Amino acid sequence: MESGRRNYRFRVYPTPGQAAALERQGHAARALWNLLHAAWEANGFRVGLDWYTQEIKNIRKDAEYIWFADLPAQAAQAVWKDYFQAWRNCWNPEHPAKAPVFKKRHTRMGVDIPQASHFKPTRINDKYITVNVPLAGKIRVRLHRKVDFTQVTGAHLNRDGLGWHITLRTKTGPIIKPTAHKRAAIGIDRGVTVPLALSDGTNFWHPDFTTATERTTLLRLERRLARQETRRKKTNARTSNRQRRTREAISAINSRQTRRRKDFLDTASRKITTDYALVVLEELDIGNLTARAKPKPDPKKPGVWLPNNAAAKTGLNRSILNEGWGGFRRMITYKAAEHGGQIVTVDARYTSQTCANCRTRGIRESQAKFRCTTSTCHMFGITVNADTNAAEEIETRGTELASSDTTVATAPPAPTTVSIPPAKVPIESPPSVIGNSHLHQLHLEVHERYLRH
Numbered sequence: 447m448e449s450g451r452r453n454y455r456f457r458v459y460p461t462p463g464q465a466a467a468l469e470r471q472g473h474a475a476r477a478l479w480n481l482l483h484a485a486w487e488a489n490g491f492r493v494g495l496d497w498y499t500q501e502i503k504n505i506r507k508d509a510e511y512i513w514f515a516d517l518p519a520q521a522a523q524a525v526w527k528d529y530f531q532a533w534r535n536c537w538n539p540e541h542p543a544k545a546p547v548f549k550k551r552h553t554r555m556g557v558d559i560p561q562a563s564h565f566k567p568t569r570i571n572d573k574y575i576t577v578n579v580p581l582a583g584k585i586r587v588r589l590h591r592k593v594d595f596t597q598v599t600g601a602h603l604n605r606d607g608l609g610w611h612i613t614l615r616t617k618t619g620p621i622i623k624p625t626a627h628k629r630a631a632i633g634i635d636r637g638v639t640v641p642l643a644l645s646d647g648t649n650f651w652h653p654d655f656t657t658a659t660e661r662t663t664l665l666r667l668e669r670r671l672a673r674q675e676t677r678r679k680k681t682n683a684r685t686s687n688r689q690r691r692t693r694e695a696i697s698a699i700n701s702r703q704t705r706r707r708k709d710f711l712d713t714a715s716r717k718i719t720t721d722y723a724l725v726v727l728e729e730l731d732i733g734n735l736t737a738r739a740k741p742k743p744d745p746k747k748p749g750v751w752l753p754n755n756a757a758a759k760t761g762l763n764r765s766i767l768n769e770g771w772g773g774f775r776r777m778i779t780y781k782a783a784e785h786g787g788q789i790v791t792v793d794a795r796y797t798s799q800t801c802a803n804c805r806t807r808g809i810r811e812s813q814a815k816f817r818c819t820t821s822t823c824h825m826f827g828i829t830v831n832a833d834t835n836a837a838e839e840i841e842t843r844g845t846e847l848a849s850s851d852t853t854v855a856t857a858p859p860a861p862t863t864v865s866i867p868p869a870k871v872p873i874e875s876p877p878s879v880i881g882n883s884h885l886h887q888l889h890l891e892v893h894e895r896y897l898r899h
């Protein structure tokens with residue numbers, strides 16, 4: 447069983463000077479990422495992974511790369527690791543990640559502190575501690591919950607629209623809290639009409655994650671950003687401070703929305719894992735569900751397109767993305783482990799059209815209603831709540847699976863176990879020396895394309 451590896455996220459309060467140092471580190475990390483990516487696009491596998499490590503060491507010594515001094519060696523190593531992990535994820539058929547791309551200036555900024563020994567936590571008072579961040583010094587962290595610092599293995603600092611945050615990575619064995627579960631098993635249907643419908647009839651609702659005012663503001667800001675971007679492109683200018691401010695304002699609203707969603711999912715998953723021992727989730731192919739509706743050509747009139755329900759599908763997509771399924775599954779998995787429970791995922795096809803009582807297909811009368819059409823079933827002809835029925839069917843499938851399979855997955859597969867597949871490009875002898883001039887040229891190109899804006 448996967449041990450209880452989990453992350454804790456806290457708000458940090460750097461001084462203006464420290465914030466500037468963190469920004470510089472973030473930009474340097476991004477520049478290094480882009481440099482690696484440019485080198486990869488030029489050389490790929492042919493040169494071997496060690497070549498890239500050596501390149502980092504070389505450019506560290508190179509006076510041309512003054513910005514590199516803003517990035518601690520450990521953090522540079524972390525960029526290297528992240529970059530190649532991104533490729534591994536991309537090659538892993540189980541992982542939804544796409545190929546790594548260049549990071550633009552407004553990509554979410556982050557700084558890694560790979561080793562816990564670096565940031566000696568010191569308590570200031572009940573609420574605040576300081577941690578030692580390389581090249582930035584002691585930074586204040588608001589500790590809103592307890593963390594066992596002996597278990598912390600590393601950290602990541604990142605900035606979203608609300609400011610800087612630190613994510614502490616911990617490596618602990620599963621902490622089993624003595625839990626008296628109320629019920630053995632529960633099925634969860636992650637519906638569109640109800641965010642989370644449980645097989646015992648419980649529904650988890652949440653208010654909109656954005657307020658009406660925020661939505662109006664967001665719309666206005668997005669239009670402004672589009673205008674500013676058009677103007678910038680026309681004049682081939684650098685991003686103005688005004689445009690940067692627009693982006694930051696948009697980011698702040700989005701971050702608030704993310705935080706509210708996380709709160710909801712946190713609360714729901716905590717309640718569910720304390721109440722139920724076996725939690726059954728549907729395996730949901732998000733990639734497939736959120737795909738855009740295909741254009742439908744009219745067979746009689748070439749060049750004419752039939753209605754394809756694009757608007758309806760887009761609405762559905764939005765609510766699916768809105769609920770943050772992936773995050774929910776991760777949260778509920780580690781919480782179940784803490785409470786000595788289990789998570790099972792089942793194939794969810796036709797759960798919304800199957801009677802949970804007799805297990806035959808019935809009629810989904812509407813998004814909200816389901817009716818069994820098998821005359822021998824005691825639910826025959828009775829209209830029931832479609833989401834609850836689907837959740838019951840999910841629960842049944844999960845309990846069947848759990849009793850037939852002793853190796854029930856308690857954690858999603860770790861992407862880290864995937865090894866790099868053999869080279870797709872023909873192996874040639876590595877270029878003996880790629881001089882600084884070559885790398886320098888590469889850097890100039892990257893700078894021109896991705897760093898200026």
Ligand SMILES: [Zn+2]
Pocket residue numbers: 801802803804805806818819820823824825826
């Ligand atoms: Zn039935």
